[in-house]
Amino acid sequence: MLRVVVLGAAAGGGVPQWNCGCPVCLMARTEHPELRSTQASIAICADGAHWFLINASPDLRQQLTVTPQLHPKAGQLRHSPIAGVILTNSEVDAVAGLLSMREGSPFTLYAHERVLAILRSNSIFNVLNEKNVKRQPVEVGSAFEPTLPDGAPSGIEILPFEVPGKGAWYLEGKTHPAGGDGAGDTLGLRILDKASGKYGRSRRDRKPQGPRYRG
Numbered sequence: 001m002l003r004v005v006v007l008g009a010a011a012g013g014g015v016p017q018w019n020c021g022c023p024v025c026l027m028a029r030t031e032h033p034e035l036r037s038t039q040a041s042i043a044i045c046a047d048g049a050h051w052f053l054i055n056a057s058p059d060l061r062q063q064l065t066v067t068p069q070l071h072p073k074a075g076q077l078r079h080s081p082i083a084g085v086i087l088t089n090s091e092v093d094a095v096a097g098l099l100s101m102r103e104g105s106p107f108t109l110y111a112h113e114r115v116l117a118i119l120r121s122n123s124i125f126n127v128l129n130e131k132n133v134k135r136q137p138v139e140v141g142s143a144f145e146p147t148l149p150d151g152a153p154s155g156i157e158i159l160p161f162e163v164p165g166k167g168a169w170y171l172e173g174k175t176h177p178a179g180g181d182g183a184g185d186t187l188g189l190r191i192l193d194k195a196s197g198k199y200g201r202s203r204r205d206r207k208p209q210g211p212r213y214r215g
């Protein structure tokens with residue numbers, strides 16, 4: 001069975017956004033903490049043990065703290081059930097959380113070659129040593145099955161497809177490190193549970209306030 005946990009559902013900046021004085025952000029800071037929300041990301045799992053993140057938001061650290069499924073296994077000093085991260089684009093909202101995953105645990109990073117090229121061109125992402133964090137290119141229209149740390153299949157089939165979208169804003173006016181016309185900068189993903197043949201459906205299986213900031 002495919003499990004999906006919504007880690008966050010807010011647009012870039014989250015709610016409240018640090019520099020925003022709009023009525024919603026004002027209420028979220030004061031009498032309505034239930035309005036607080038972290039930036040969009042989900043986690044998926046087919047075997048009940050190994051998880052894959054779809055994008056790593058700047059709020060990843062808080063999201064992992066409040067998501068028991070993603071905690072280290074009891075009794076282990078170093079462990080993470082996160083087997084991989086699948087990136088749909090290279091915006092700050094999707095990749096900044098990778099910097100919170102730099103403490104030497106192995107996982108695989110799946111992304112389009114254009115997104116991998118951007119990560120390669122930003123030396124700060126070298127904190128994810130390629131010995132521990134393998135880069136796996138994915139292609140539009142070509143389904144792939146992410147693997148578990150021992151190389152076994154995950155039971156999840158992911159089909160990347162093209163969606164309208166621009167390259168990362170921080171590249172505007174600059175040359176894209178991968179050149180070309182932008183195809184592949186933004187992907188949609190169709191996620192299939194291979195055992196049941198069913199596609200992912202999101203379900204909140206945690207406390208209502210789970211994925212949000214605590215006031």
Ligand SMILES: [Zn+2]
Nearest residue numbers: 020021022025
């Ligand atoms: Zn606001």
